[in-house]
Amino acid sequence: xxxxxxxxxxxPSLLLVFGALSLAIVVGIGLALGAVLQDSIRSRAIADxxxxxxxxxxVGVQPFLEVADLEQNFLPLxxxxxxxxxxxxxxxxSPNGIVRLKVWNRQHWLIYxxxxxxxxxxxxxxxTLEKAFEGELTSEITDLTAPxxxxxxxxxxLLAVYVPLRLGLDGGFTSGTEGEVIGAFEIYLxxxxxxxxxxxxxxxxxxxxxxxxxxxxLALFRLVAGASRRLRRQSERNLYLANHDSLTGLKNRDxxxxxxxxxxxxSETEGRGVDLVVLLDLDRFQNINDTLGHEVxxxxxxxxxxxxxxxxxxxxxxxxxxxxxxxxxxxATNEEQxxxxxxxxxxSLNEPIELGGVRLEIRASVGVSVHNGKLAGxxxxxxxxxxxxxxxxxxxxxxxxxxxxxxxxFESLELxxxxxxxxxxxxxxLHYQPKYSIETGQFNGCEALVRWNHxxxxxxxxxxxxxxxxxxxxxxxxxxxxxxxxxAQLRVWQDLGFAFGISVNLSARDVNDPxxxxxxxxxxxxxxxxGRLLTLELTEGTVLTNEDxxxxxxxxxxxxxxxxxxxxxxxxxxxxxxxxxxxxxELKIDMSFIRDLDxxxxxxxxxxxxxxxxxxxxxTATAEGIETVEVESLLRTMGCDTGQGYLRSKPLPVDDFxxxxxxxxAASTHGQKP
Amino acid sequence: xxxxxxxxxxxxxLAASCSNSTATSQSAPVFALDRxxxxxxxxxxxxxxxVLPAAVLRSLLQDLLTxxxxxxxxxxRxxxxxxxxxxxxAELTTNTDALTLAIGFVYGPDxxxxxxxxxxNHIQFFNDYASARGNNxxxxxxxxxxxxxxxxxxxxxxxxxxTSGEAEFHDVLYVLHSHVEQLLAQATAWxxxxxxxxxxxxxxxxxHMDVIAFALAAGIANQQPDAFTGDPATExxxxxxxxQLAGSLLAWNRAQLVGAQNSGAESQIVAAESALAALERMTxxxxxxxxxxxxxxxxxxxxxAALRKALALTDECDGLVLP
Numbered sequence: 001x002x003x004x005x006x007x008x009x010x011x012p013s014l015l016l017v018f019g020a021l022s023l024a025i026v027v028g029i030g031l032a033l034g035a036v037l038q039d040s041i042r043s044r045a046i047a048d049x050x051x052x053x054x055x056x057x058x059v060g061v062q063p064f065l066e067v068a069d070l071e072q073n074f075l076p077l078x079x080x081x082x083x084x085x086x087x088x089x090x091x092x093x094s095p096n097g098i099v100r101l102k103v104w105n106r107q108h109w110l111i112y113x114x115x116x117x118x119x120x121x122x123x124x125x126x127x128t129l130e131k132a133f134e135g136e137l138t139s140e141i142t143d144l145t146a147p148x149x150x151x152x153x154x155x156x157x158l159l160a161v162y163v164p165l166r167l168g169l170d171g172g173f174t175s176g177t178e179g180e181v182i183g184a185f186e187i188y189l190x191x192x193x194x195x196x197x198x199x200x201x202x203x204x205x206x207x208x209x210x211x212x213x214x215x216x217x218l219a220l221f222r223l224v225a226g227a228s229r230r231l232r233r234q235s236e237r238n239l240y241l242a243n244h245d246s247l248t249g250l251k252n253r254d255x256x257x258x259x260x261x262x263x264x265x266x267s268e269t270e271g272r273g274v275d276l277v278v279l280l281d282l283d284r285f286q287n288i289n290d291t292l293g294h295e296v297x298x299x300x301x302x303x304x305x306x307x308x309x310x311x312x313x314x315x316x317x318x319x320x321x322x323x324x325x326x327x328x329x330x331x332a333t334n335e336e337q338x339x340x341x342x343x344x345x346x347x348s349l350n351e352p353i354e355l356g357g358v359r360l361e362i363r364a365s366v367g368v369s370v371h372n373g374k375l376a377g378x379x380x381x382x383x384x385x386x387x388x389x390x391x392x393x394x395x396x397x398x399x400x401x402x403x404x405x406x407x408x409x410f411e412s413l414e415l416x417x418x419x420x421x422x423x424x425x426x427x428x429x430l431h432y433q434p435k436y437s438i439e440t441g442q443f444n445g446c447e448a449l450v451r452w453n454h455x456x457x458x459x460x461x462x463x464x465x466x467x468x469x470x471x472x473x474x475x476x477x478x479x480x481x482x483x484x485x486x487x488a489q490l491r492v493w494q495d496l497g498f499a500f501g502i503s504v505n506l507s508a509r510d511v512n513d514p515x516x517x518x519x520x521x522x523x524x525x526x527x528x529x530x531g532r533l534l535t536l537e538l539t540e541g542t543v544l545t546n547e548d549x550x551x552x553x554x555x556x557x558x559x560x561x562x563x564x565x566x567x568x569x570x571x572x573x574x575x576x577x578x579x580x581x582x583x584x585x586e587l588k589i590d591m592s593f594i595r596d597l598d599x600x601x602x603x604x605x606x607x608x609x610x611x612x613x614x615x616x617x618x619x620t621a622t623a624e625g626i627e628t629v630e631v632e633s634l635l636r637t638m639g640c641d642t643g644q645g646y647l648r649s650k651p652l653p654v655d656d657f658x659x660x661x662x663x664x665x666a667a668s669t670h671g672q673k674p
Numbered sequence: 675x676x677x678x679x680x681x682x683x684x685x686x687x688l689a690a691s692c693s694n695s696t697a698t699s700q701s702a703p704v705f706a707l708d709r710x711x712x713x714x715x716x717x718x719x720x721x722x723x724x725v726l727p728a729a730v731l732r733s734l735l736q737d738l739l740t741x742x743x744x745x746x747x748x749x750x751r752x753x754x755x756x757x758x759x760x761x762x763x764a765e766l767t768t769n770t771d772a773l774t775l776a777i778g779f780v781y782g783p784d785x786x787x788x789x790x791x792x793x794x795n796h797i798q799f800f801n802d803y804a805s806a807r808g809n810n811x812x813x814x815x816x817x818x819x820x821x822x823x824x825x826x827x828x829x830x831x832x833x834x835x836x837t838s839g840e841a842e843f844h845d846v847l848y849v850l851h852s853h854v855e856q857l858l859a860q861a862t863a864w865x866x867x868x869x870x871x872x873x874x875x876x877x878x879x880x881x882h883m884d885v886i887a888f889a890l891a892a893g894i895a896n897q898q899p900d901a902f903t904g905d906p907a908t909e910x911x912x913x914x915x916x917x918q919l920a921g922s923l924l925a926w927n928r929a930q931l932v933g934a935q936n937s938g939a940e941s942q943i944v945a946a947e948s949a950l951a952a953l954e955r956m957t958x959x960x961x962x963x964x965x966x967x968x969x970x971x972x973x974x975x976x977x978x979a980a981l982r983k984a985l986a987l988t989d990e991c992d993g994l995v996l997p
Contacts, residue, residue, distance in 0.1 A: 074917070074961075108881075119912065120912045121884065122881040146848065147848060147849050150845060
């Protein structure tokens with residue numbers, strides 16, 4: 001029953017806990033303060049009473065004593081002296097509130113008391129008596145246990161006041177604080193009136209204290225209640241932010257993974273239908289951000305999120321995982337229905353989006369993972385991620401995760417993760433493939449090609465990691481590394497007297513990066529090199545991704561004096577009008593046309609056109625992939641300017657390359673300048 | 675008779691009635707007694723026909739108790755110093771016999787026997803403590819202190835029971851505890867060769883015996899008004915007690931000085947001289963004169979008789995004749 005009630009009530013609220021704790025603290029403080037103040041009141045009341053007793057002793061008793069009385073040891077005072085004191089003091093004690101009087105000398109003899117039993121007797125006395133002998137006015141609420149106090153027990157609770165009895169300079173008693181202490185009065189006052197005063201003062205103070213603390217507590221509680229409300233709202237807000245994407249209002253990655261985990265539990269327990277995790281990554285979103293600005297990019301993400309949400313049923317969950325990645329958790333009765341549902345989401349993005357006066361065609365790569373209830377949320381998401389990468393790499397729009405996909409893509413992802421350490425540990429090396437004049441056969445340059453000597457995997461082909469690397473920021477780091485290595489090598493060769501240049505490949509991400517031209521400039525300056533020695537190659541497909549940005553970057557590169565080469569020309573779909581706008585210096589005809597040049601008429605036609613186009617635009621025509629003398633001969637006939645291929649040399653490590661060049665006729669080592 | 679006092683008294687009564695062996699610090703209290711046996715003991719000797727002034731009882735008790743204190747302290751000092759105890763111990767035994775006789779006079783043979791056992795035991799505990807201090811045996815000293823704590827409770831119960839509560843348990847315990855503390859403190863100081871403190875505490879212990887004597891005498895006199903007449907606090911009883919106390923204390927201090935001189939220890943001599951001088955400053959001159967005439971070589975018992983004679987107590991106290 002208690003558990004039921006506990007569940008119903010839930011944990012106590014923070015405010016309730018604070019209320020209870022602060023109440024306990026305030027009550028504790030109140031009690032402590034009360035105790036301190038009561039002690040203070042008591043001490044003051046006792047001190048006041050002690051002073052009253054002191055005055056009574058000095059004024060009412062001392063004048064009737066003689067110094068000789070204090071010198072009486074062992075024996076009682078003479079009967080006539082006792083009678084005299086009885087007569088003098090008998091009537092003055094009660095009016096002064098004294099219920100018992102004892103006069104001690106320093107040797108602990110009780111020389112006089114109004115109690116005849118005590119006169120002339122010796123007692124050890126209390127510690128407070130010793131303090132009085134040391135000159136201190138002391139008092140105590142006596143427990144009446146000492147033998148000399150036996151007769152006082154009938155008086156009830158008593159305050160014993162010990163007053164030093166001093167000898168003045170004139171040989172008589174003095175009431176001042178100076179002078180030798182030769183004895184002490186011990187005066188007993190009834191404690192009951194003092195206790196009543198203490199109780200009354202304590203009561204008054206207690207009430208004031210209680211009211212004060214109650215007001216303080218209420219004020220404090222009200223203050224904290226307000227703060228608690230604000231805190232709760234902030235907490236709710238934080239909870240919302242922790243689970244939602246602030247840009248689109250959709251659930252975020254963490255919330256999505258939790259939902260997938262929850263769905264796994266549900267699937268396990270209820271075993272109904274299939275659950276699909278769908279990952280959508282917008283194609284070329286970075287280009288939109290770069291060209292139209294982040295505000296447009298953000299708005300686009302909002303629109304995409306809204307469209308996806310509009311397609312979602314109540315059982316579906318749409319989330320933005322970050323960047324341009326969206327995820328959907330779908331429940332379907334079977335895989336067919338799931339396929340249809342995924343199709344609906346993809347189609348919802350088909351309608352162009354107009355933002356800032358620009359009509360944007362949105363395409364997405366989609367990865368789907370079937371959630372079988374056996375994997376954790378992040379694992380299912382990882383599978384969908386792999387499928388999405390496969391779709392992106394294969395240009396298939398959508399891929400459903402399957403184990404072989406996993407194997408391949410995992411390897412590439414693993415490789416990508418190792419690129420940085422590869423750079424740091426100088427596992428990447430450049431090989432150089434010579435370029436030469438088809439007309440004269442003289443070497444006039446080379447193309448730098450990256451090779452990865454992996455410490456575990458051995459030689460790793462660029463085809464296994466470059467496609468993935470080029471899509472990620474690490475790709476730029478690798479490009480920088482290659483550029484730096486190539487330019488440094490140029491400096492070395494220049495110093496050796498080799499006058500040819502080097503071509504380096506760039507990715508689409510590189511040419512859209514506005515920091516690339518300044519970086520190249522800094523490299524050239526650092527090594528004091530003429531920009532004409534460096535040519536940057538980019539594929540025809542690359543230049544088509546973001547025409548304006550690409551042209552701008554290439555122009556900046558050209559302004560540094562560097563050459564710009566359109567690689568793999570003939571495989572893309574660049575229009576001539578676009579080609580004209582490119583600040584290129586070289587067209588490299590794709591090797592797929594070159595390899596069968598001697599056997600394929602169509603290839604010959606295409607290559608001839610390419611050479612003609614290059615020349616008509618004032619560009620150098622270069623053929624790569626020349627493997628036979630026949631092909632080289634045909635290219636010479638066609639007027640192709642530069643060649644590159646295994647016929648002359650495969651890509652060589654730097655030392656072999658230098659040996660190769662050195663072995664050429666002398667004129668070759670001083671090839672024409674680009 | 676108060677029942678709880680009867681129960682507290684039980685162990686020592688049993689010890690008193692069942693054992694004649696000499697007490698040692700190892701003796702264990704026996705907490706079992708047939709209550710009827712306690713009730714059956716007639717403390718008040720109904721047949722006694724003598725009538726005494728209460729002041730005489732006080733004087734007698736003070737005389738014997740101060741002597742007890744003096745001899746106990748002497749024996750403890752000898753134990754600390756590792757000296758033979760023979761003479762003083764014999765005197766202390768005589769003192770105990772005299773006290774037992776006095777108690778028997780009031781409470782008859784059963785009361786006297788219980789008293790004798792308790793008293794003999796506590797002397798042994800003091801002696802054990804002093805020996806332990808002399809041997810630097812803290813464990814044995816602690817055992818003796820524990821036994822003395824038992825003794826305080828037992829003896830207080832005995833007196834409370836015997837006086838039918840006229841000398842109430844806690845009052846007796848209070849004064850008895852002070853006595854034990856003083857004797858232990860002087861022995862500790864003596865073992866530390868702090869003779870000044872030893873003499874000072876010993877003097878206080880001596881004077882404190884009057885407090886005990888008065889409490890006992892008053893309690894007994896209140897309990898048996900037909901047997902003890904008068905008030906031990908009033909004149910001339912008070913003057914008698916004061917003179918007796920001053921004289922015997924001074925005589926003892928003189929004896930202590932002689933003892934110190936015989937020991938040859940300079941610091942002990944200086945302390946004894948200082949203590950004697952301080953005492954003489956507070957002692958009535960006539961007492962000083964009369965004590966000076968006493969032979970310092972007298973035994974304690976001889977000294978007591980000689981002192982009473984020298985102080986002419988029988989005259990000054992107006993018929994307070996000791997039994």
